[in-house]
Structures are given as C-alpha cells and as structure tokens.
Amino acid sequence: MKTITIEYYAMLQEIAGKNKEEFKTSVNSVSELYQEIKLKYGFIFDHDQLRAAINDQFVDWKTKINNGDIVVFIPPVAGG
C-alpha cells in the first residue's frame, strides 16, 4: 500500500470538494490511480481529456507512482 498526496484544481476540486488529500492506494500506475479516484468522486473526464503530473512534472499515464508522491490530474487548461 502506498500513501500519496493528490491535489485537485478547477473542476476536479469542485467535484471532489477538496483541494488535496492524503490517499492510500495499491495501484501501480498514475493511470490506474485516476481510474480509482474517478470512480470515487464521479469525475467526468476521460484520460484523453486530462494530463497527469507527479512532483510538479508532467508524466506519461504509464508512470509508476511511489510512496510520498504528490500527484495532480490536470483538467483542460484555459490560460491566456
């Protein structure tokens, strides 16, 4: 079991009702982690509508998550 922190922004923050949480998981990849929290909160986004970041870096969906990681799922951006 790994303990990680997940930070939420924008629409994901609104749906989850929080801006971050400590989360325990047994999944291996960031993709599997998203499936787990998507189910938990009923997120509306599919993988192809998001990006993932671990420890302030964009990562590929296959990237493994490690104990202590800070993970962020990034909904469609709209800066500028």
Added chain:
Amino acid sequence: MFSLTDSPIALDRCKCALIHSQCGAYVSFEGWVRDHNAGLMVSHLVYEAYHALALKEGNSILSEAKKKFEIESASCIHRLGDLKVGEIAVWVGVSAPHREAAFKACQYIIDRVKLSVPIWKKEYYVDNSHQWINCEHCKHHEVIS
C-alpha cells in the same frame, strides 16, 4: 521570466526589463478580458493555477522561444484571481535585434502558454451562470446556473 501575479500587471516595469541596446524591436501582447464568449455576456472571470508546474512550464516555453527564434529577451506574466471585463489577463513581451523574430516569438509564446500551462479560467455571466472554459467538450458538461 514567466511569472504569476494576483495584482494588475505593471506594463511599464515589464517592458523596461526587456530593453537592450542591441535590440531594434520590441513586440508585446496583452490578453484582455472580453465581455462575451460563445454567445454569453461575461460579467467577470477567475483564473486559478497549479503554481509550481505553471512556473516550470511557462519558463520552459520562454526557453524554447529563445532557442527557436533570434531574440534577446522574452517575458510573460499571467494574472490570477478575479478579473473584470477589460482587465489584462496576460502579458507577453519580446525584444530582438529585428522585428520578424520578435513577432514570431511573441505569437509562439502566447500560443504555447494557452495550450500547456496549467492555468484554468472560470467565466461568470450576467445571467449568474458560470462555467470552466475548455470543459465544454467534457462529458456531462453544462453551464451551471
């Protein structure tokens, strides 16, 4: 340098930092808050950022621009928080020996910022509805009243 601010962007100070005697051209872009979007009248909007990654990605874009175009300096500042119609949401400035590179780099930077920096915009409309921008294509998205 790419930076985020909660305060109105100080344009003169931003420009000064880009002045170099070897540059003959300065090009800037200002993104303003518009009063309408997709047929809806905007009352105000709110920008939110994943700060650490926004700064990393923004600075990475400026480095890319410096490698890609013959420019001397480039800078970008993005506002966060509540903005009213007419306020400046983002400023990009580029200085270069010649104008062609300055124009191209400026466009490159704002296009890349809009595509990849983790900043989100929530628009509020005069009918009291609101929505997160670019989530229009998401499943079950709706304008919330």
